Every structure is written in C-alpha cells, then in structure tokens.
Amino acid sequence: MLRTHNCGELSLDKLGVSVKLCGWITHKREFGPILFLMISDRYGMTQVVINDPTLVEKCKKMSAEDVIQVQGIVIDRNENRTDKYPTGAIEVEAKEVTLLNSSKPMPYDHNKEASDTIKLKYRYLDIRKSRIRDILAARGKVTALVRNNLEKNGFLDIETPVLNKSTPEGARDFLVPSRMWKGSFYALPQSPQIFKQLLMIAGMDRYYQVVKCFRDEDFRSDRQPEFTQIDIEMSFAEESDVMELAENMIKEVISGMKPDAVLPGSFPMISYNEAMERFGTDAPDTRYGMELITLDDIFKNSSFNAFANAAKESSMSVKGVIVEGKADSFSRNEIKKMETAVQGDGAKGLAFIKKINGELESPLLKFFSENEINEISSVIPENGILFIVADNRSIALKSMGNFRKRMASELDIIDKTAISPLWVIDFPAFEFSEENNRWVATHHPFTDFDIDAVESGADLSQISSRAYDMVINGHEVGGGSIRIHNIEKQKKVFSILGIGEKEAEEKFGFLLEALQFGAPPHGGIAFGLDRLVMVILGVDAIRDVIAFPKTTSASCLMSSAPSTVTTDQLDELGIKLTEKNNDNN
RNA sequence: GCGGUCGUAGUUAAGUUGGUUAUAACGCCGGCCUGUCAAGCCGGAGGCCGCCGGUUCAAGUCCGGUCGACCGCGCCA
Known part of the structure; x- marks a missing residue:
C-alpha cells in the first residue's frame, strides 16, 4: 500500500510516528516559508505542515483535488489544535510529498449549494x-446486514x-431487441416474481x-427506472412465517444501522380498511x-345537505381531521390554501x-341543530379546529389522508428520529379499473385469495388477498403474499382478470405448466432496498442513495x-426508426 | 400525457417601468504573506444571458415555441 494510515485515524497516541498518507488536497494555505495542506479521503482529513524550503516550492505548484502521497512525522499541534475535525490535535510534518496525480479545477463549488444538473454530470x-x-457506505452496510x-x-x-x-399486467417493460431473433424482444424484469416461484417448484x-x-x-423523487429489491421466497410458509422472518430481518438491519432506535416488540398489524379509515392511505405514517x-x-x-347526503349515502362519507391548539392561528387565507x-x-x-x-x-x-352543535363540540378540544371533507368515500x-400529511409537515410535528413500522394486511384481491373496464389484481395475479368466497358469488371487491405490506414512516418498504400454487385457482384468476386462456398460455404458459408438477405452497416478500435505505437514513431523494442515478426523465447526465x-x-x-429524432447527445 | 418552479462568467446568485461598457461572491491566473482552519491582502482574465423565432428604434428583461433540470398529478400489478 502507498499509505500506512488513512486520513481520519491519526491522533495524539501516534506522536513521533513516521507515517505515509494518501489523499486529495482539499485546501492549501501558504505563508511564504510555511505551507499547510489539508488532505482527505473517505475516512477523514488530516493537516500536513511543510517547512522545508524545497518542499514548500514543490507544494506551491499543487492545487485542490490533486492526489498526493505524504511521508512525514506525526506531531502535536499544541496551541494550534482545533476541534473542527477529529484529527485536529495533530498534524503531519512532511518529509516528502509526492504528486500521484493532478486535478483540473473543480467544475463547481462543493462547499455551496449546486444544481442537480452539474452534480449529476460530475x-x-x-x-x-x-x-x-457516507450514504453509499451505509447502503452497503444495510445490504451486508x-x-x-x-x-x-x-x-x-x-x-x-x-x-x-415480456408479460402483460403491471408496469411498462424496458425492452431489449434480439439480434438472433429479429423482431423479437426480451424484457428487463420488473421483479423476479415468476422465477422465484419456479425456484420454489x-x-x-x-x-x-x-x-x-x-x-x-x-419518475419521481422516490422512483428511478432501475431500482434494487431484496427479493425473498420460501416454501411451505404461511403469512405469519414470511412476516416473522421479514420483521426480524428488518429489526436486525435497523438496530445494526441505528443502535439507539426504539422499535416495537412486534410490528403492529392493521387491515387495509382500517388503514384507509384511520389514515386515508394504505401506507400510514x-x-x-x-x-x-x-x-x-x-x-x-x-x-346541511352536502353533509347529510354524504353521511347517508353508502358510497360517500364525511371525514374530518382535528388540529389541536390552532383554532386561533389559521387565517382565512391559510384555510383557503388548504382547501x-x-x-x-x-x-x-x-x-x-x-x-x-368553549364556543364553536x-x-x-x-x-346545524343544537343537538349537532353539542355533538360536534364534544369532539373538538378547546382551541382545536376540525377540518371536514364530505365526498365520495375514496375522495374523502x-x-x-393527504391533508393530514401536509398538515403534519407544516406544523413540524413529525419526530424525524423515530422509526415507526407496521404491517398492512387484508388487502382486497381485486380492484375494478374504470380505465380498462375490467378487474385488475391489487397486488399481482399470483397472489392467493379466498376462492370459496368467489365461488359462492361474493362481490369481487370484498375478496381479501393473502398479501401483506410493511410500512415504515409512511413509506411502503416491502410487500409480499402467499402465492397461488394450484393450477385451477391460477386459471380462475386469469379469467377474473379477463386474460383469455390463449393469452394466459402464451404469456405465462411455463408457469402454468410448472404449477402442475408438484408446486409446493409458498410465499415471499420483496423489499425496495433504495426506499428502505432512505427511510432508515432519513434521506428524501432516491437519487441520494444510488451511486449513479438517472434524472426524472430517465437520462444519465454523466x-x-x-x-x-x-x-x-x-x-x-432488424430495426428501422419511424422518425428521425434529434440527437440528444 | 398534464401542471408548477427554474435556466445570466467555471460555480452560486443580482440585474428596477425594455434604454450606455451585464454586476457580485466563490473558483481560476499572477504577486505578497512564518500557524492557517472556508486563511488574509493586491492585481488580472473570464459571458451564444439554454436554444429558435416574434414584438420594438432598442430585448437578459415582453410574447410564442423548443430543449433541459427539479417538484407534483396521471402512471408505477
């Protein structure tokens, strides 16, 4: 190695030791016959002092971000110690400084805010x-845990x-054209879902x-075209087995990353319906x-008809959120903005x-009648303000739900250091898509569900699936299900989803065939690693947890x-473009 | 696909009702300086005002379009 120590580890207990350090020059400070270099690496930074006239002349030619090797003696800074950085009590008195590689001036000032554009380019x-x-190092540690x-x-x-x-259902595929099979395309995986089921079989x-x-x-601030999943599948497992395993794994990761974090003994479980009713979202914070x-x-x-109609109509509802202690502080204008x-x-x-x-x-x-006023009054605490939306249930x-979220961040009542995990269960298996005018799978079409209820003619929207999501701090970090391992049941799903027998055969034939060769009961879960790291580290942008991310329009500026x-x-x-687009290079 | 914000030296920003040679800080180059800590002082260079078009005697500034970045909606089983 070109170094004996890194730039963050020297301290007073190494006084007098001859060391070699390698790193990048972050600052150069000249005073005629004496010169200081700060050199840094990912472990920290160390000050180098140069007194020798020949060395001073040599180092004067060096500039920020040059890569150098310093050979010297660790000495005490005495009255010039600083606590601005961990090595501030010592410095290295240089005997030799070698330029390993020079650097052009930095394209932007990393001590100040810079645009995402230039930071992504470099x-x-x-x-x-x-x-x-540091975030990338932490991400590596999460993966290791x-x-x-x-x-x-x-x-x-x-x-x-x-x-x-390429398979139907779900997100749009990235396609890869085949040279050997002109006109045919591979698709990049949206997830390894089918393959992991085949591994169980x-x-x-x-x-x-x-x-x-x-x-x-x-894409969004939390979505990238390529992202990483922690993909897990196990045979002969039921919901509780997968959930227990996943929960223990996440607990181990979190306590490995944040030893002081306080986690519940076991993660609370709430149903999809309860989550919607209490928080207006299936991923409650x-x-x-x-x-x-x-x-x-x-x-x-x-x-008041607008309220009464919504309250009586079963597809509608009157929903409220109480903000405590703020009745006297919201202006008409602020309320207008919330509206x-x-x-x-x-x-x-x-x-x-x-x-x-005490007065409303x-x-x-x-x-409102006196009776209504009394009832409302019993709900609102003194100096509280009740906000109400009366509308279709889903809109209300x-x-x-979004109002609650916005209000919480505006009032700054969120404990940023807290980690608050929970499970959401009992998802509906199917949702009716107005857009496609057919039923679609809420989770994915391989999720097990209560088939007896379907056979006995129950409303499809009321059928529960055997799916579960792990939510931390309002982010869905993982989700999974017990899968269908029975061919007839799987065919039934495709028929509910309006996927014809021929199409099912064409798109999923290999899975359908495999299900007939002794497929064991199985289930699993997948975590979004990027989001998990964001939540654990409290990072807002998914870009920050990915070494080389793309922009929101899926380009790489670098x-x-x-x-x-x-x-x-x-x-x-065998591809011919239909129109000549401008070169975007 | 839709909406919002933004685009001016290498970087970050200022630029008034449209009006002389487009400012500043940091960085860069040159010089000075014996203990700095984002060192300091003196001097200098550096501009397709994102791009295209329009209005005007005159456009960084107004209008239309376009490209790009960011944020959100739709979308993301």
Whole structure:
C-alpha cells in the first residue's frame, strides 16, 4: 500500500510516528516559508505542515483535488489544535510529498449549494465531496446486514435472468431487441416474481436475491427506472412465517444501522380498511396522530345537505381531521390554501369548525341543530379546529389522508428520529379499473385469495388477498403474499382478470405448466432496498442513495444515456426508426 | 400525457417601468504573506444571458415555441 494510515485515524497516541498518507488536497494555505495542506479521503482529513524550503516550492505548484502521497512525522499541534475535525490535535510534518496525480479545477463549488444538473454530470466528484459517500457506505452496510440475516436463516442467493419474457399486467417493460431473433424482444424484469416461484417448484425451498428491477414509467423523487429489491421466497410458509422472518430481518438491519432506535416488540398489524379509515392511505405514517375521524353519525340528519347526503349515502362519507391548539392561528387565507390543496385531490370543498372559549365558530354553524352543535363540540378540544371533507368515500379518504400529511409537515410535528413500522394486511384481491373496464389484481395475479368466497358469488371487491405490506414512516418498504400454487385457482384468476386462456398460455404458459408438477405452497416478500435505505437514513431523494442515478426523465447526465446508435447496429437488429429524432447527445 | 418552479462568467446568485461598457461572491491566473482552519491582502482574465423565432428604434428583461433540470398529478400489478 502507498499509505500506512488513512486520513481520519491519526491522533495524539501516534506522536513521533513516521507515517505515509494518501489523499486529495482539499485546501492549501501558504505563508511564504510555511505551507499547510489539508488532505482527505473517505475516512477523514488530516493537516500536513511543510517547512522545508524545497518542499514548500514543490507544494506551491499543487492545487485542490490533486492526489498526493505524504511521508512525514506525526506531531502535536499544541496551541494550534482545533476541534473542527477529529484529527485536529495533530498534524503531519512532511518529509516528502509526492504528486500521484493532478486535478483540473473543480467544475463547481462543493462547499455551496449546486444544481442537480452539474452534480449529476460530475457524479463521481459529488460522491467524493459530499454526504453521498457516507450514504453509499451505509447502503452497503444495510445490504451486508440483510445478506447476513438471510444466510443465517438458510436462504440461498440464486441469480435469475435479466433478459426475460415480456408479460402483460403491471408496469411498462424496458425492452431489449434480439439480434438472433429479429423482431423479437426480451424484457428487463420488473421483479423476479415468476422465477422465484419456479425456484420454489424446483425445490430450492428458501431463496433470496439483492437484485436490480426495471420499470419504464414516469419518475419521481422516490422512483428511478432501475431500482434494487431484496427479493425473498420460501416454501411451505404461511403469512405469519414470511412476516416473522421479514420483521426480524428488518429489526436486525435497523438496530445494526441505528443502535439507539426504539422499535416495537412486534410490528403492529392493521387491515387495509382500517388503514384507509384511520389514515386515508394504505401506507400510514404513524409517527404522529391527527387521525381521520368519521362524522357520518353526527351529520346524517343534518339540514346541511352536502353533509347529510354524504353521511347517508353508502358510497360517500364525511371525514374530518382535528388540529389541536390552532383554532386561533389559521387565517382565512391559510384555510383557503388548504382547501385548494384538498380540491387537488378531487374534493369539492373543505369545511372547518373552530372551538374558541368553549364556543364553536364556523360559517356553517347556522345550518346545524343544537343537538349537532353539542355533538360536534364534544369532539373538538378547546382551541382545536376540525377540518371536514364530505365526498365520495375514496375522495374523502384520499384528500383527508393527504391533508393530514401536509398538515403534519407544516406544523413540524413529525419526530424525524423515530422509526415507526407496521404491517398492512387484508388487502382486497381485486380492484375494478374504470380505465380498462375490467378487474385488475391489487397486488399481482399470483397472489392467493379466498376462492370459496368467489365461488359462492361474493362481490369481487370484498375478496381479501393473502398479501401483506410493511410500512415504515409512511413509506411502503416491502410487500409480499402467499402465492397461488394450484393450477385451477391460477386459471380462475386469469379469467377474473379477463386474460383469455390463449393469452394466459402464451404469456405465462411455463408457469402454468410448472404449477402442475408438484408446486409446493409458498410465499415471499420483496423489499425496495433504495426506499428502505432512505427511510432508515432519513434521506428524501432516491437519487441520494444510488451511486449513479438517472434524472426524472430517465437520462444519465454523466454518460448521456440513452443515446442514439448507428444504423449498422439497428440494421443488425432488424430495426428501422419511424422518425428521425434529434440527437440528444 | 398534464401542471408548477427554474435556466445570466467555471460555480452560486443580482440585474428596477425594455434604454450606455451585464454586476457580485466563490473558483481560476499572477504577486505578497512564518500557524492557517472556508486563511488574509493586491492585481488580472473570464459571458451564444439554454436554444429558435416574434414584438420594438432598442430585448437578459415582453410574447410564442423548443430543449433541459427539479417538484407534483396521471402512471408505477
């Protein structure tokens, strides 16, 4: 090695020791015959002092981000010690400084805010100079903890193909044209779902993989075209087996990353319906209260028709959120802004009732009977304000769920250090898609469900699936299910989903056939590694947990991918472009 | 596919009702400086105001389009 120590580990107990350090120059400070160099690496930074006139002349020519090797003696800084960085008590008195490689001036100032554009273009510099390097190190540790836990539990790491068959349902596939089979395409996996089920049928019993998945949809601050799943599947397992395993794994990861984190003995479980009713979302953030309340009973006989109709109609509901201690601090204007926000979720309006000095205040008060006023008053604490949406059930829930979220972040009542995990269970197996005018699988079409209920003619929307999601701090970090292992049941699902026998055969024939060769009961779960790392580290942007991320329009500013290719390459694939797009390189 | 915010030296920003040579800080280059800690002081270079078009005597500024970044909606089993 070119070094004996890294730039973050020297301290007073090494006084007088001859060391070699390697690193990047972060600062150079000249004072005529004396010169200081700060050199750093990912472990820290150390000051080098240069007194020798020849060395000073040599080092004067060096500049920031040059890579150097310093050979010298660790000395005490005495009265010039600093506590601004961990090595601040010592410095290295240089005997020799070797330039290993020079650097052009940095393209941007890493001590200040810089645009995402330039940081993504020079991603390797952003990693070198920012917290990204620590986040990536932490991510590596999360992966190691995961592997360690799963290996300990007898899971086998088995790779599955990246070049796959395109399947219907779900997200848009990334396609890869085939040279040997002109006109045919591989698809990159949206997840290794079918392969892990085939591994169960193959008798591998316990499988896991930390694996890239690809979805060609539109992106957000928490969504990237390629992302990583911790994919897990096990045979002869029921819900509780998968959930217990997953929960223990996550606990081990979190306590490995945050030893001070306080976690519940076992993660609370709530049903999908309860999550929707109490939080207006299937991924509730339980770090704070301010839960939704149902006001149908209070208003079903109200003379205020908008409320009464919603309260009586079964497809509608009156939902409220109480903000405590704020009745006197929201202006008419602020409330107007909140109304605009809930209207963005489709709600017709946002009503409010304040309680100040024991008296209710609201533009709607004149519509309410004494009885209603008493009931409302018993719900609202002094100086509280009740916000209300009366609308279609799904709109009321969604808009108040989002309202709760916005209000919590505006009031800054979220404990950023808390980790609040839970399970959401009893998801509906099927949802009716207005857009496609057919039923679609809520989780995916291989999820087991209560087939007896279907056979006895129950409403499809009321059928529960055997799926479960793990939610931490309002983020769905993982989800899975017990799978269908019976061919007839699987065919039944395809018929419910309107996938014809021929199409099912064409798209999933190999799975359907495999199910007939002694498929064991099995189930599993997949975690989004990127999101898991974000939640554990409290990072907001998925870009920050990925070494080389893409932009929200799925381009790489560093390599300029995607790019056009030569006509020779296209010819070889038998592909002809319909219109000439501008070069985006 | 839709909406919002933004785009001016290498970087981050300022730029007034449209009006002389487009500012500043940091960085860069040159010089000074014996204990700095984002060192300091003096001097200098550096601009397709994202791109295309329009309005105007005159556009960084107004209008239309377009490209890109970010945030959100739809979408993401």
